[in-house]
Amino acid sequence: MARTRASDHDLQREEILEVAARAFAARSYPGTSMNDLAQACGTSKARLYHYYPGKDAILFDLLERYTGRLIAIATREAAAPGTPQARLRQLIHAFLAEYEHSQTRHIALLNDVKFLDPAQREPILAAQRRVVELFAKAIGAAYPQRVDDINRTALTMLLFGMINWTFTWLKPDGGGRLSYADFAQLVEAVFMRGMQGLPARADAEVAGAVRSTH
Amino acid sequence: MARTRASDHDLQREEILEVAARAFAARSYPGTSMNDLAQACGTSKARLYHYYPGKDAILFDLLERYTGRLIAIATREAAAPGTPQARLRQLIHAFLAEYEHSQTRHIALLNDVKFLDPAQREPILAAQRRVVELFAKAIGAAYPQRVDDINRTALTMLLFGMINWTFTWLKPDGGGRLSYADFAQLVEAVFMRGMQGLPARADAEVAGAVRSTH
């Protein structure tokens, strides 16, 4: 046998997570029973309990893996070459590319974190905060004169709002006339042009003026 | 007695809806039992069943009233005086003002429509489509040269994305430094400036040219 016991175990868990993400997205976490999951997996409830100690462990593993992937993408793009604006553009495109094939996991992340107990919920929320922070940094670096402590979070959530709920209307792989890549282009155009329209910070101008007179 | 039987009945139902919206927002529809609702209302389950024939009827009444309010707002703003751009600006502000004090109902609308059976779900979805359509019309009227059949839905959902998930991060009434009205200003600035950056439609330009040469 080529595959070891451990790797097979992991493969089984991945299949369970795939099915669970679909079920949680369709009926939510409390609306999905372990019997639902067993049936969707074509197996028994007892078999599920062999791979995971409980329903919550399935949700936690699912969300931990997914948020880990989002952090990896955001971290990778933050270290990419090019100008800050080019990096922000790449970040938008990279996230929408990920969202295109992670719809069910994304829905579970947005709707079901609240059903984890605090000890499991906290690391997931921390990961989400980390992703938001990486976006905030990317926006601030691209538009240093437009972003301040007051509008920083709002601008970040405004950009997230544009891309984070595509699953509600945009289907993957050419269901409609507009692809995820097309939409990324549109988000980039509207957001980045929109940022240029914001008033420049007074202190940013002063800092520049001070620097230029010394 | 000043209050009639009917109006008292209606008052009771409104109080139930208020509590139910809070519960559904916090724990989702399937995660909320009739016992939970009864306890939160400080009453008995039997009393709940006196006012509503079932749990689903509570969710339906809640969502029907809320979507009705959203349609009323969008319809009112569509008929307001001023330029198309001023109307779009007013529409953004009016929706964010509504969202500020409808957070729990809004969460229930976004997460729990799927738990209604098809006969009850369809009118709610139709109402949502109506709201989207009114926004699409407002955007198209404000920027006739930037909107076409391909980007119309995407631009509408992009604007909805900016405002529709404020409940995830923006708290009502000055919890933070940024108010809902401030955020509406920011959305207006970024979106409307962003729209100006989109390429003008070829046929729109041609139509204008044709008109000017005749």
Place this chain on the structure above:
DNA sequence: CCTACCGATCGGTAGG
């Protein structure tokens, strides 16, 4: 005689 409820419990099913 109806409405507006009550305490108690129905038949089934949840996670484990």
Place this chain on the structure above:
DNA sequence: CCTACCGATCGGTAGG
């Protein structure tokens, strides 16, 4: 890794 179950709780309804 299945069958046979558990304590508890689900949405909904009985009699009075």
